[in-house]
Amino acid sequence: MSSLYIILFIISIGIASYSQILLKKGSNKKNIYINVYTIIGYLLMLGSTVLTLITYKYINLSLGQLLQSLSFIFVTFLSLLLLKEKISKKKIIGIIIIIIGIVIFNY
Amino acid sequence: MKVKNIIIAIILYIFMSLSSVLMKFASLQSILFNKVLLYFSSIAVLGIFAILWQKLLKGNNLSTVYAFKSTTIIWGMIFGVIFFNENISIQMIIGSIVTAIGVAIIIKDGSNE
Numbered sequence: 001m002s003s004l005y006i007i008l009f010i011i012s013i014g015i016a017s018y019s020q021i022l023l024k025k026g027s028n029k030k031n032i033y034i035n036v037y038t039i040i041g042y043l044l045m046l047g048s049t050v051l052t053l054i055t056y057k058y059i060n061l062s063l064g065q066l067l068q069s070l071s072f073i074f075v076t077f078l079s080l081l082l083l084k085e086k087i088s089k090k091k092i093i094g095i096i097i098i099i100i101g102i103v104i105f106n107y
Numbered sequence: 108m109k110v111k112n113i114i115i116a117i118i119l120y121i122f123m124s125l126s127s128v129l130m131k132f133a134s135l136q137s138i139l140f141n142k143v144l145l146y147f148s149s150i151a152v153l154g155i156f157a158i159l160w161q162k163l164l165k166g167n168n169l170s171t172v173y174a175f176k177s178t179t180i181i182w183g184m185i186f187g188v189i190f191f192n193e194n195i196s197i198q199m200i201i202g203s204i205v206t207a208i209g210v211a212i213i214i215k216d217g218s219n220e
């Protein structure tokens with residue numbers, strides 16, 4: 001069922017978004033290019049591309065590109081959770097609108 | 108934003124979409140060699156994007172340039188039709204516009220921080 005692959009694709013976006021958080025954490029280390037965070041971050045990024053490779057067989061390109069917008073949502077929430085960055089009301093509205101857009105796209 | 112930079116930003120994101128096109132082509136290959144070749148081509152195009160991205164960022168605000176990321180939704184639909192025989196429906200167009208508005212709100216808020 002293609003909805004399994006849509007979920008997997010979304011997971012790959014989630015992994016890529018999480019890797020961004022790690023890279024941000026890595027930028028605070030003494031060596032900003034090579035440290036635990038950047039190494040794991042780039043490995044996860046690589047893993048995300050492999051998962052994308054697997055799932056794109058079953059997903060339309062147009063849908064895939066649209067779902068990339070979820071990264072804005074993931075990064076925003078992960079930044080809140082893991083980096084203690086704040087979310088403004090405007091951002092929440094933006095997130096809701098993105099979700100509505102994705103739902104309409106798939107109607 | 109200067110016209111020249113706008114054009115560069117648009118072209119950059121076309122490259123980003125092309126990277127996804129290559130990735131999808133890779134996923135459809137049954138011969139492993141072709142699959143791996145296209146996979147690495149996709150990553151390579153992304154690499155080129157990353158380098159040109161840094162150059163473009165040098166002279167421009169991140170939020171300004173990042174706003175163009177929404178164009179990848181359009182390219183995704185166009186390339187989907189051209190390369191993969193995908194359909195475009197009115198829901199897809201409306202959904203893309205709404206999503207782009209949501210993205211713009213988040214980016215605009217990010218630039219006000």
